[in-house]
Amino acid sequence: xxxxxxxxxxxxxxxxxxxxxxxxxxxxxxxxxxxxxxxxxxxxxxxxxxxxxxxxxxxxxxxxxxxxxxxxxxxxxxxxxxxxxxxxxxxxxxxxxxxxxxxxxxxxxxxxxxxxxxxxxxxxxxxxxxxxxxxxxxxxxxxxxxxxxxxxxxxxxxxxxxxxxxxxxxxxxxxxxxxxxxxxxxxxxxxxxxxxxxxxxxxx
Numbered sequence: 058x059x060x061x062x063x064x065x066x067x068x069x070x071x072x073x074x075x076x077x078x079x080x081x082x083x084x085x086x087x088x089x090x091x092x093x094x095x096x097x098x099x100x101x102x103x104x105x106x107x108x109x110x111x112x113x114x115x116x117x118x119x120x121x122x123x124x125x126x127x128x129x130x131x132x133x134x135x136x137x138x139x140x141x142x143x144x145x146x147x148x149x150x151x152x153x154x155x156x157x158x159x160x161x162x163x164x165x166x167x168x169x170x171x172x173x174x175x176x177x178x179x180x181x182x183x184x185x186x187x188x189x190x191x192x193x194x195x196x197x198x199x200x201x202x203x204x205x206x207x208x209x210x211x212x213x214x215x216x217x218x219x220x221x222x223x224x225x226x227x228x229x230x231x232x233x234x235x236x237x238x239x240x241x242x243x244x245x246x247x248x249x250x251x252x253x254x255x256x257x258x259x260x261x
Contacts, residue, residue, distance in 0.1 A: 067120060068127065068134055069188050075113045075141045076178075076185040082106040082148045083171075083178040089152055090171040093163045100156040107149035114142045129188075133256050140249045144181070147242035148174065154238055158231045166215035167232075170239040173208045177201055177246040184253055191257045198250045205247040212240035 082103050089099040117138040121127065127134060151174075155163075184197035215236045219229045 100152040110145040144245040201250040208243035
């Protein structure tokens with residue numbers, strides 16, 4: 058009898074909102090890294106987007122608790138909501154560290170990692186937009202995985218460069234953490250891709 062009950066389709070719209078909000082935060086992060094002034098204000102803007110993302114996540118979980126028949130498995134809806142939120146958390150953490158550590162200027166490596174994060178988030182928007190058409194998920198999921206591998210190489214090279222730069226040890230510690238935080242945002246994007254792959258496998 059369950060297949061005759063209407064499924065709550067609003068989840069797809071909420072996931073789209075979440076992904077688009079993450080993309081805006083990634084755009085703001087790139088703007089911060091490329092035009093590095095008024096850092097605290099720009100970091101606060103990203104924090105506001107992170108707060109908005111928390112509200113979307115709360116709405117998804119609340120609706121999940123109130124919905125009898127869902128369009129996807131309940132555990133997959135929860136996992137996708139959590140993983141999307143984690144991407145945004147690490148984007149916000151990256152901007153916060155730049156502000157809190159009073160970093161005077163950015164580096165080419167940080168700017169490049171920011172652009173990779175942005176590309177990951179663009180692919181996330183595309184992938185989440187295909188939740189109603191799971192057979193179309195292959196291309197954006199592959200792109201997210203490729204970008205995460207690229208970010209991993211960029212991070213390792215950036216950290217290796219720190220230890221041969223002759224920089225002040227405190228600056229080395231700060232930048233090592235910033236590079237790791239930026240790369241972690243792409244790791245979380247890859248975790249979203251894994252959830253989406255699981256959803257596709259179950260439902261195709």
